[in-house]
Amino acid sequence: MRMGGWYPVFLREMMMFRRKLMKLGYLFSAMVVPIIYLVTFGLGLGRNVQIGGGDYLTYLLPGLVAMSSMNNSYTWVASALNLNRLYFKTFQVFVQAPISSSSIMIGEVLAGMVKGLFASCLILIVGFVMSRDFSVSPLFVVTLLLNCFLFACLGVIVGMVTKSHEDTSTYNNFFILPMAFFSGTFFPVDRMPDMLKYIVYVFPLTHTNIVIRKPLLDGEGCVSMLALVFYAVVFFIVGSRLIRNYSE
DSSP: OBGGGHHHHHHHHHHHHHHHHTSHHHHHHHHHHHHHHIIIIIIHHTTTOEETTEEHHHHHHHHHHHHHHHHHHHHHHHHHHHHHHHTSOOHHHHHHSSBOHHHHHHHHHHHHHHHHHHHHHHHHHHHHHHOSSOOOOHHHHHHHHHHHHHHHHHHHHHHHHOSSHHHHHHHIIIIIHHHHHHSSSSSOGGGSOHHHHHHHTTSHHHHHHHHHTOSSOOHHHHHHHHHHHHHHHHHHHHHHHHHHTOOO
């Protein structure tokens, strides 16, 4: 089995992604939800609310980047893999090809990361235009890449275990949507009730939002970074095993 076989998988996804980029509607669909949040909360509250010694808009922007990277990295992989498995039957070609399950996993995950980073870059461009205090540190970039990686891995897992295309929406409603709203995207987690905090700190996006807002790693940031690495490794291993044991 060839470990270098990830590139054809990745290239196929990128060629399909390029087709979508040719459509103006895709650009708007990638931006519309974060922009709505940005205008509604950031501009509506940004001048009147102070968080962490700064304005709310500066606080909100990293959270929207994290949320957008999660949504796009996860959703595109989960939906595409589910459709390729159950309807188009193209995933079976990868499984039968002389490449390892890890190579298939890497190709799918890298494609998901590109899509997540593309959507995040759109939000970053808007953020730089709208806020003078918004900046991007090396830690911000590393955290963003890790966030895209782990949610693309989660997308592979969901894409492999779902039995129908509608099931992907169920997973989205139960896991992705709550993370988007309760993981520190719009307000600090420490303002939540104590009972809810224990649940929220299980979410990987919570740890992304903690680290992505820090200029440098401190004690709290190191713990959250380790949590993100743990999730990324576990999701990658589980996704690779699901592909290896695939028998449809």
